Amino acid sequence: MRAPRQAVEIVFDHATKRYPGRTVPAVDDLSLTIAPGEVCCLVGPSGGGKTTAMKLVNRLVELTSGDVRVDGRSVRSLDQTELRRGIGYVIQQVGLFPHMTVAENVATVPKLLGWSRAAIGERVDELLDLVDLPARDYRSRYASQLSGGERQRVGLARALAADPPVMLMDEPFGALDPITRARLQRELLRIQGELRKTIIFVTHDIDEAILVGDRIAILREGGVLVQYDAPDALLARPADEFVARFVGADRGLKRLSLVCLADVPLDPPNGAVTPVAPDGTTLRDALSLMLSEGSQQLLVVDADGRPQGVLTLERLTELLG
């Protein structure tokens, strides 16, 4: 087995993309740094250049000016195909090769890199395991024999196959039904917890960005970066009216959904309090519970039902401040 690779940093340095014959640039003087092992969500309306910006990294789109550096090296200085083989790539429509089995699809990049058959076989099984598709059942299936969710799992396994330090994901869950999407979002977070890749994740769904992103970059029409912040900061202090509108009028509630009861200071238990909520509940759900029960407070219990403390509405409001 190969040792997991060290995560790397991605830097956009005044990166600009102009298409000939268009007055407005697709990506305009974009500068941002993605720390090693972080998920950066590129969010914005269509025409915001988020996919274009992402493709500058693996040179599916070539820079007009400025630079993009991966692990300190300019992508311009690297051979295009070598660069791409070192970057995982996941797209919304998955793009599995219909004439290859699941195993052959996953083996694509290792094969290009000339791994031995044995190493490839072992790696394929390991990856199918990682994305929760039992290798024995799935190895020799074709894409036409998979559900949408299973296809994207294979897409993810294929992108991870050669253990690239960087992953580019272009609305990977955009075509899935809400339940499958939520499940895959959780799986991605679990896998990212293990692997710590540097990920650029493009989405137009701010809720998805808040869920999976360590940092969120909001791009406006014309490829202008408006704000680049952690989800909580973005929701608490939107840089301008555009961001405020984009994150939504319910941004207070969204902030509450980022935190669960176990993470906040509680007041000591003061006798019998209802309703009761386990400490894994998000503050958003806790608030909802208080409102629906007509209560100003609730009792927080741990997994074994032992009281941990009391959360009051007043305290909740303070936390948002």
Added chain:
Amino acid sequence: MSNEPVIPEFGEASGCVAENRFFCTDWVRDNWADVLQPALVEHVKLTAIAVAVGFAIAFVAALVAHRFRLVEGPFAAFSAIVYTIPSIALFQLLVPVTGLSVLTVEIALVGYTLLILFRNVLEGLRSTPPEVLEAARGMGYTRRQTLWRVELPLALPAIVAGLRVATVSTIALATIAAFVIPEGLGRPIFVALRDYFKTEIVAAGLLAIALALVADALLVLAQRALTPWAHARRTV
């Protein structure tokens, strides 16, 4: 012996042959080795060469047209024009140049395969879904690797479909080769047409039909073997 009139001996001519009935099995049996089988073998050769050469030309032309769109129009127009020339007329045009030769026949037969083969190979190459191409590019396939490992395998069903049509129509067309050279299943038919000997015409015709059916079936089997993904059961 006596003064009976001398009837010429046609081998062991039966009453069936003498009466020129529609189909006489004993004639077929007696003439299989000397007439029908050699004609069949020649027919297979004529067809195989024509389809193989036609495919080679059309394949290369389609690869070029896939890469450079500009090539498509001229080659498609050329092969369409060739296709519309009546075969007898094409032989007339070729004989002064290439003589009464196999070459004349093959040029004509090859010419007729080009249109269908070129179009099917090109359509097949273009049928790769865009997201599949994007994934291939994004993972670092070179252009050539994309062609050989993705686009061509995915074009196989269309290519084989083209080969089936080209093969069957060449088998039918190759009977006309007998205008130029005494080869193929057309030869017994031409010979029999002189005195309208029905059995020989029918036998040669049936052989051509059977050959077409067998060739088509073999191509279908080849496609099934080559494209297992296209027949994979959808539900598991």
